[in-house]
Amino acid sequence: MTxxxxxxxxxxxRLTSLAHGGGCGCKLAPAVLQDILKGMxxxxxFSNLMVGTDTSDDAAVWRLNDTQALVATTDFFMPVxxxxxxxxRIAATNALSDVYAMGxxxxxxxxxxxxxxxxxxxxxxxxxxxxxxxxxxxxxIPVAGGHSIDSVEPIYGLVALGLVHPDRVLTNRxxxxxxxxxxxxxxxxxxxxxxxxxxxxxxxxxxxLIASTTQLNAVGRELxxxxxxxxxxxxxxFGLLGHTLELCRGSGLSADLGADPPLLAGVEALARAGxxxxxxxxxxxxxxxxVRLPPDLADWRRDLLTDPQTSGGLLIAAAxxxxxxxxxxxxxxxxxxAATVGRMAAGPAEVRVA
Numbered sequence: 001m002t003x004x005x006x007x008x009x010x011x012x013x014r015l016t017s018l019a020h021g022g023g024c025g026c027k028l029a030p031a032v033l034q035d036i037l038k039g040m041x042x043x044x045x046f047s048n049l050m051v052g053t054d055t056s057d058d059a060a061v062w063r064l065n066d067t068q069a070l071v072a073t074t075d076f077f078m079p080v081x082x083x084x085x086x087x088x089r090i091a092a093t094n095a096l097s098d099v100y101a102m103g104x105x106x107x108x109x110x111x112x113x114x115x116x117x118x119x120x121x122x123x124x125x126x127x128x129x130x131x132x133x134x135x136x137x138x139x140x141i142p143v144a145g146g147h148s149i150d151s152v153e154p155i156y157g158l159v160a161l162g163l164v165h166p167d168r169v170l171t172n173r174x175x176x177x178x179x180x181x182x183x184x185x186x187x188x189x190x191x192x193x194x195x196x197x198x199x200x201x202x203x204x205x206x207x208x209l210i211a212s213t214t215q216l217n218a219v220g221r222e223l224x225x226x227x228x229x230x231x232x233x234x235x236x237x238f239g240l241l242g243h244t245l246e247l248c249r250g251s252g253l254s255a256d257l258g259a260d261p262p263l264l265a266g267v268e269a270l271a272r273a274g275x276x277x278x279x280x281x282x283x284x285x286x287x288x289x290x291v292r293l294p295p296d297l298a299d300w301r302r303d304l305l306t307d308p309q310t311s312g313g314l315l316i317a318a319a320x321x322x323x324x325x326x327x328x329x330x331x332x333x334x335x336x337x338a339a340t341v342g343r344m345a346a347g348p349a350e351v352r353v354a
Contacts, residue, residue, distance in 0.1 A: 013124050015087060016197055018116060019078035019153045021279070050166065051102070055173045055250040058098040058233055061164070069166045071104035076112045076157020080193045080310050081209070084124045088131020088156060090213040094236070094311035095158035096139055100220030101234040101314060103170035104162035109136050111146030114155035128156050139216055168224030172243075173250030175231035175317035179344040181247075181255065182323065184219070184330050185212055185313025186337040187240060187304055188267030190277040195270050205266045212264055213311040219333040220314055226329075228322020235312035239283050241291055241305045243315055244342070244351050248290075251317075254347035258354055259294070259301050262337045271300040279308040292352040305353065313337075317344055 046052075050069060051061035059073035075095040079087045092109070099106045111132060115125050133143050136158075143158075192209040195201040201209070223229045231251060235243045244255050283306040293302060313335065318326050323340060330338045 015079035058101040071162040073098035074159045084127035085131040088128040092132035092135035097217045099162035100217040103224035104164035105221045106162040108144045110159040112157045113148035114151030170232040172233040175251040177346040179317040180323040181342040182316040183341045184335040184338045186262040186264045188264040190307040228319035231317040237308040239306040248349040254345045257342035261341045276303040280306045290350045
């Protein structure tokens with residue numbers, strides 16, 4: 001199935017057939033990443049580095065002066081869909097999300113491009129870049145440069161730079177016991193992408209996949225001004241459980257989650273039919289020891305809680321008395337599926353699912 005895009009006249013190329021994985025499902029498993037980063041040099045000596053690698057945050061933050069801090073991140077992956085324009089849009093939206101998750105406003109991007117030039121015609125590669133540029137234009141920023149290589153598998157993404165006031169930086173380490181957890185996007189991107197690769201996704205499912213993964217998390221730049229917002233991260237490759245666990249570890253708290261978060265249309269039926277990603281299984285193997293599940297929880301529900309989200313929503317930890325204000329804001333900004341999914345609590349760094 002090929003989506004209708006400005007490049008619909010291109011000769012069809014099944015991009016996903018050229019890659020062993022796709023989207024944020026390409027990410028290294030959490031346990032593997034932790035092992036690789038173990039023993040990396042400490043960054044505490046850099047006094048202007050407000051956020052580094054210590055707490056698995058979404059981007060680095062460097063204080064420039066009393067009123068500005070630089071937010072810097074990079075994100076790239078292999079195709080999650082076959083339409084080149086859509087692939088570019090999804091990858092760019094995902095990369096910019098890290099800036100928004102820190103409370104920042106993007107200011108420019110650089111493209112990261114690796115393509116098998118013996119397999120993809122220039123027009124297809126150009127369409128990928130055009131898709132990414134269209135998202136950056138919607139965010140009000142230029143793609144000001146980049147770097148390209150000839151690679152075995154198609155890879156595209158961005159280096160994204162933004163600005164935030166130093167007093168309004170949002171991190172995953174400042175949640176408080178009693179905070180309500182708000183998720184801005186419904187889950188199920190990994191299941192939909194797996195169904196797509198198996199040619200079991202209908203047009204409605206594909207439309208839901210594209211709509212979710214290309215929706216900019218721009219509301220994040222407004223959250224730092226709300227007093228009750230304590231911590232934010234975005235839900236991507238490690239799934240809702242994994243990124244909630246990062247909040248717990250960063251803040252030294254536990255979290256209680258419900259077993260039925262909002263789902264994209266059609267996802268439950270596909271999950272019940274056994275469709276899941278390999279990344280979902282790897283995620284559970286990496287952090288399942290720090291998650292407490294009810295004994296009667298169905299496997300498909302667990303799969304959805306570990307489902308990798310390409311360009312997923314924001315997970316916001318906020319004071320209970322600010323929750324209604326935040327929900328109203330994010331829904332007004334177009335996140336109609338936004339919902340309360342849990343609560344932070346005092347206790348060990350673990351997630352409990354009810």
